[in-house]
Amino acid sequence: MSAQKKRPKGINPAFFSKAQDRNAQDQTTSGAYNLKRSVTLAPEIVKGNYTALSRGITLVESTSAIHQKEAEALIEQCLPYAGKAVRLGITGVPGVGKSTLIEAMGGYLTALGKKVAVLAIDPSSSVSRGSILGDKTRMAQLSQNPLAFIRPSASGDSLGGVARKTREAMILCEAAGFDVIVVETVGVGQSEHAVHSMVDFFLLLKLAGAGDELQGIKRGIIEMADAIVINKADGDNKTAARMAKSAFAKALHLYPPKESGWTPKVTLASALEEEGIAEIWEQVTAYLQHTKTNSFFSQKRAEQNKYWLVQTIENALKDQFYSHPEVAQHMTAILEAVARGDRSPFEAAKALLDLQKTR
């Protein structure tokens, strides 16, 4: 937290509002006051007030118990206005050109009159905060576009916590009238799965390599993708990009059909030369038409909502358990005994569960 105070001001409005919130928290501990604030924020967000939206997201991101109560009230007030945007997930390793592509897509979509919000999931933000500030710098054009709203990722220590904040920020953006929400993952840890579980369409961005494109792709990522885009298909890179396209198209063919009934395609793009952007959007709209016709779209959203309910419950149960003092005290020794094969995992589990019952 203190690290943020040292940051040069003026780079990121989010830091300002965060600091203001901290002041507010210092000045008052009255729940009534805070709930009143969330009552004021919601109508402003629904009107499309970006400052209110920023403050709302800051509230969602806050770890203070009072702010969390306020955030809950705010989310409930915004929910009736949410759900109408297209939710687009974009993943790819660092250096693949996600920011440039999002900048190009944002330019394309805002030119069509669409309001675009960009969010990011970065569970390791304390390490890579720099790259995210960099993102905003790289999306310099889009960030000045009045139809666009770019929000650096929530910080947080657990992926679950960060993902939850991003998902709630998405609700607020939708209530603020955005037509397209782009959620970017930094490709760290399991962040792709978190993003996949909150978007309608999941795009995997790749580069052409040395013919071994398919090596080193994280398990399960291709299966999640609704589209694969080979980026930087420009200049000397064009032939390699076409070969990569063909390799990925073959690989996609090996996977079982998707539940959505949708057949993912591989396309080429050059975010730099703004080529292939319209084709991506064409795929998204074709996907929406396809899945809205076969009703997979609404099924998936309902499943995602249930998934987040269940995940939240089960994470809380685990947190409660593992943070229980008796359990925490004995866990390491028991895990080691089980790993060595000295104790049966089942007997040890029972012993630990019994510990939790002691107060």
Place this chain on the structure above:
Amino acid sequence: MSAQKKRPKGINPAFFSKAQDRNAQDQTTSGAYNLKRSVTLAPEIVKGNYTALSRGITLVESTSAIHQKEAEALIEQCLPYAGKAVRLGITGVPGVGKSTLIEAMGGYLTALGKKVAVLAIDPSSSVSRGSILGDKTRMAQLSQNPLAFIRPSASGDSLGGVARKTREAMILCEAAGFDVIVVETVGVGQSEHAVHSMVDFFLLLKLAGAGDELQGIKRGIIEMADAIVINKADGDNKTAARMAKSAFAKALHLYPPKESGWTPKVTLASALEEEGIAEIWEQVTAYLQHTKTNSFFSQKRAEQNKYWLVQTIENALKDQFYSHPEVAQHMTAILEAVARGDRSPFEAAKALLDLQKTR
């Protein structure tokens, strides 16, 4: 349970011992007596007494609380003698010839002087019990071999429960001195994952198809396989089998390298003509040598032990939560509201977690 009483006697010794256990339970509720029995069973199992082993597994499979206490004591006593067998998982859709292959492998291994135990995981055993009795019939030769022990799958309502019982049965078999434990999955639900998490080597059995071998394979199965065997590579089927082999070899090539450093191979087999069996065993021994050299073998076993500890704890936590009367009463309505988007998953989760705190 009552269905078992109606079964013709003499087919399966397990049913006898189960019935005897039920009688024992009717006659006594004294924990002391029962613990004494487990004290008698353990040394007999370690001596390699098949009847004691059978009774031990029946104890593990019992749902009675007294038997569970006994089973725990028994497992703890057997653990120091366990862990020395090769644990082999075999999966494949019904009809692929798993039983015939296991019979052929059992014949091959016992001819080498190895003791072979065959277990099965079948979470839907109430439905397919017939096929498992059939398995024993099909493994008629092996079941009469003094070096072999075949045990039909544990019955149970949850995969977790069944898998746990199979894993504990495996410990008892190892204590009884078996050199190879074959765990068969019926390919239903997530049973492959359960088997994969308790074996050293995981074998996927396939048939040659009409060129579309790779379609319809469950997600993640190929990634789990340490070997793929195309079965029924005999007679008119040989050419198709060779084509399937080449298709699978290509598919394997597309996956990222395995953590074990092992490169899975595709081989042909005819369980009927007992061809390709030695090749399978060669692969298993090569794998063991490879993973024991790079110490992946012991790492994997330690990870599996920890996995079962964590799984058992988390399943218990979930069971406790979802069976809480207040939670159970409101769950359906809340899930529906969340699916419709009327309530935020996070707010609803919090409400449900608060319900659990009420007694």
